[in-house]
Amino acid sequence: MEENKSIGSSQKNTGMAVVAYILFFIPLLTEAKNDPFVKYHVKQGLVLFIGYVIETIIAGMPFIWFLSSLLGLALFVLFIIGVMNALNGKQEPLPIIGGLAENFKF
Secondary structure: OHHHHHHHHHHHHHHHHHHHHHOOOHHHHOHHHHOHHHHHHHHHHHHHHHHHHHHHHHHOOOOOHHHHHHHHHHHHHHHHHHHHHHHOOOOOOOOOOHHHHHHOOO
16 A cells, blocks of 8 residues: 555656646645655756746847757757656756756755
8 A cells, every 4th residue: 555655646746847847836836845856857947947048038139049949949858858857757967957957945
């Protein structure tokens, strides 16, 4: 019985970890905010969000808007990697930007 309980709570936290990549702040509004696994992915999601904000700013600049396309594609790939890590129960930093997430304290 205890195994099933841990599997159920693991699935819930995995779901919240995935949500962290879509809207990073949602898990912080639930009881999942105390789970280190979810916090880890919230931080990764926050870094991705900041990247998307930077990409949006670059998109509005003349002559370098093409960088926005490249950055957007790179961020989308990192998003997919992050979601796959969360679904597989891994706590691996995202390539290139994942180390920045450790600077955030929740």
